[in-house]
Amino acid sequence: MKNTLLHINDLHVAIDNTPILKGLTLRINAGEVHAIMGPNGSGKSTLSKVLAGHPAYTVTSGEIFLNGESLLNMDPDERALSGIFLAFQYPVEIPGVSNAGFLRMAVNAKRKHKGEDELDPIEFESWIKDKLTLVDMNPEFLDRYVNHGFSGGEKKRNEILQMAALSPQLAILDEIDSGLDIDALRDVARAVNTLRSPDRAFLIITHYQRLLTDIVPDIVHIMANGRLLTSGDKSLALEVEEKGYDWLLETV
Amino acid sequence: MIITQTDTETWFSQIEKHDHGATELSRFIAQLQTLGIPRKEQEMWRYAPLPALFEKITASRLGHVKEVATAEDMAMFQEIETNVFVPATVLAPSSFQRLTLFSASPKKEGPLGAASPTPPSGIQRAAPFEENHPSMKLNFNFIEGWQQHHVVVNAEAGANATLQLNLAATSGAGHVLVHLNLAHTAKVHIDIIGQALNAPVMVTIRAVQGNNGHLNVVSYVQDSAWFMLDLGNAINGTGSNMTLNALSLVRQNQYAAVVTNIRHTIGESTSSQLVKAVLYDTATTEYNGAVYVAHDAQKTDSTQSNPNLVLSDTARALSRPQLRIYADDVKCAHGATMGQLDPEPLFYLASRGFSHQECISIVLAGFAEEVLDQMSDPALQKSLLADAIQFLRA
Numbered sequence: 001m002k003n004t005l006l007h008i009n010d011l012h013v014a015i016d017n018t019p020i021l022k023g024l025t026l027r028i029n030a031g032e033v034h035a036i037m038g039p040n041g042s043g044k045s046t047l048s049k050v051l052a053g054h055p056a057y058t059v060t061s062g063e064i065f066l067n068g069e070s071l072l073n074m075d076p077d078e079r080a081l082s083g084i085f086l087a088f089q090y091p092v093e094i095p096g097v098s099n100a101g102f103l104r105m106a107v108n109a110k111r112k113h114k115g116e117d118e119l120d121p122i123e124f125e126s127w128i129k130d131k132l133t134l135v136d137m138n139p140e141f142l143d144r145y146v147n148h149g150f151s152g153g154e155k156k157r158n159e160i161l162q163m164a165a166l167s168p169q170l171a172i173l174d175e176i177d178s179g180l181d182i183d184a185l186r187d188v189a190r191a192v193n194t195l196r197s198p199d200r201a202f203l204i205i206t207h208y209q210r211l212l213t214d215i216v217p218d219i220v221h222i223m224a225n226g227r228l229l230t231s232g233d234k235s236l237a238l239e240v241e242e243k244g245y246d247w248l249l250e251t252v
Numbered sequence: 253m254i255i256t257q258t259d260t261e262t263w264f265s266q267i268e269k270h271d272h273g274a275t276e277l278s279r280f281i282a283q284l285q286t287l288g289i290p291r292k293e294q295e296m297w298r299y300a301p302l303p304a305l306f307e308k309i310t311a312s313r314l315g316h317v318k319e320v321a322t323a324e325d326m327a328m329f330q331e332i333e334t335n336v337f338v339p340a341t342v343l344a345p346s347s348f349q350r351l352t353l354f355s356a357s358p359k360k361e362g363p364l365g366a367a368s369p370t371p372p373s374g375i376q377r378a379a380p381f382e383e384n385h386p387s388m389k390l391n392f393n394f395i396e397g398w399q400q401h402h403v404v405v406n407a408e409a410g411a412n413a414t415l416q417l418n419l420a421a422t423s424g425a426g427h428v429l430v431h432l433n434l435a436h437t438a439k440v441h442i443d444i445i446g447q448a449l450n451a452p453v454m455v456t457i458r459a460v461q462g463n464n465g466h467l468n469v470v471s472y473v474q475d476s477a478w479f480m481l482d483l484g485n486a487i488n489g490t491g492s493n494m495t496l497n498a499l500s501l502v503r504q505n506q507y508a509a510v511v512t513n514i515r516h517t518i519g520e521s522t523s524s525q526l527v528k529a530v531l532y533d534t535a536t537t538e539y540n541g542a543v544y545v546a547h548d549a550q551k552t553d554s555t556q557s558n559p560n561l562v563l564s565d566t567a568r569a570l571s572r573p574q575l576r577i578y579a580d581d582v583k584c585a586h587g588a589t590m591g592q593l594d595p596e597p598l599f600y601l602a603s604r605g606f607s608h609q610e611c612i613s614i615v616l617a618g619f620a621e622e623v624l625d626q627m628s629d630p631a632l633q634k635s636l637l638a639d640a641i642q643f644l645r646a
Contacts, residue, residue: 053602076599076602094597102601
């Protein structure tokens with residue numbers, strides 16, 4: 001029997017009293033890669049932020065469980081320490097905070113949570129090396145401020161670097177392909193594929209089938225109007241690419 | 253709350269709130285008024301004719317100005333030279349031709365009195381110049397009355413010099429005037445550090461830059477009853493660059509201001525200003541930044557940025573970045589932000605496993621560090637960051 005990692009049950013979410021998610025149900029097992037596609041405004045990014053615990057969104061009803069534990073009572077940091085990672089569509093710039101210092105503190109917070117020894121700056125420098133290689137990132141980016149002055153592609157690589165360093169159980173990639181050129185997209189996809197493992201799951205939010213040829217999903221969901229309309233295998237993404245969303249909205 | 257006017261009335265309203273050294277404050281205000289800081293109704297575009305202020309009250313000789321100064325600069329310096337004091341002169345080797353220090357007391361004569369022929373008691377030369385990388389630390393401690401110090405730095409061609417001004421005002425008010433003459437290719441870095449300034453303190457820098465020179469000014473002020481950094485720089489050479497990085501941390505009814513007047517008189521030069529503040533309680537900060545680009549100063553590249561973290565409902569950050577551009581092929585940008593902590597960086601950090609308090613600490617420390625990273629000495633950066641973090645946590 002497969003191990004259920006994430007279970008979302010009839011989730012309703014609003015922002016400023018405007019309903020966004022309207023009864024979303026989803027189950028993701030460990031080891032699986034799920035993709036969510038859907039037209040603009042369907043609630044895809046809202047779902048990713050709600051899972052990470054963004055305070056602007058109000059869960060009006062429904063439940064979310066990670067490994068059987070309710071996420072809804074947890075703060076964003078507790079969710080992160082429990083194994084949730086969100087790669088942001090628009091990674092935030094934090095001037096003055098060094099990327100290396102930030103990443104080391106984040107890794108140490110996680111290690112401390114797991115009862116492991118923390119890394120000092122010298123240990124961290126060698127520890128992070130293979131992760132930098134994985135995302136093909138110049139070590140100089142560690143000396144810069146977090147995402148400050150990074151190009152769109154560099155920001156996305158930095159997100160994947162953090163994912164590799166924090167080793168989450170559930171990685172949510174919110175439009176990781178936006179703003180990436182072909183080479184960067186390939187690098188990011190390769191890094192994600194390398195990080196696939198039987199005890200880790202991915203939830204990939206994207207507009208385009210292009211990403212899903214490089215990161216082949218187990219299940220593709222189509223989302224519209226705050227709910228999952230239909231699900232299928234990778235061929236569903238190809239079908240959407242070919243026909244658009246309208247036929248689905250009409251038939252389902 | 254944003255107020256765009258700055259004048260004696262605004263200053264008075266700030267100064268009157270302070271409890272420290274009321275008598276000195278009144279005297280300080282009277283001096284400003286005497287010297288023609290404009291009133292609200294007659295405000296000039298450049299906010300305050302501070303050069304006129306200091307031409308009246310200070311005098312010195314400048315040896316190497318002619319290499320780079322314009323006629324306008326020369327007029328200013330010649331006026332200074334007509335009132336020659338006998339300064340205490342420190343001869344420095346190599347590129348620092350001369351460092352001249354003197355003190356003028358308002359109690360003796362004239363609008364602000366005559367200069368003292370001997371180095372003032374409040375000034376201490378903490379470290380000597382070095383042969384290859386001249387650096388000078390000057391500690392100013394204003395203990396009583398209203399003291400003035402004048403520092404003249406001539407940086408010759410190829411010079412690479414650092415000047416550190418450490419300011420303390422236990423109960424006296426003070427003013428440090430720095431005249432800088434940067435010959436072609438000279439680099440000068442100035443660190444200004446003011447902590448626990450219990451009385452009004454003002455630092456005025458008047459600089460003239462030649463070709464391919466660099467002037468970096470970094471200012472860190474924490475807990476200032478009343479502080480103003482006034483930086484005027486005439487960039488008279490191509491390929492020259494000037495940066496200002498300033499951070500003010502204020503609380504209670506404290507006040508800190510940065511006033512700049514950067515003149516790009518010739519093309520292909522750059523200037524950037526990053527002026528930051530964190531405010532608590534009923535504190536006030538002010539940024540009046542003027543950038544002037546002359547008619548022929550094509551390819552000028554100038555930025556002004558004034559981010560303020562206003563962490564109480566009653567604190568006020570006043571911002572007035574200004575551009576006066578007469579050339580048509582330039583890149584100039586300016587902007588200011590006021591507000592509480594942005595929730596998005598806090599959420600970003602929280603999503604990486606940091607508690608809410610840790611997120612706030614990281615963002616505030618980063619806000620300070622962006623400026624403190626520009627200080628000349630890593631050990632200094634570290635110790636000031638520790639001070640800033642302690643302030644921000646409190």
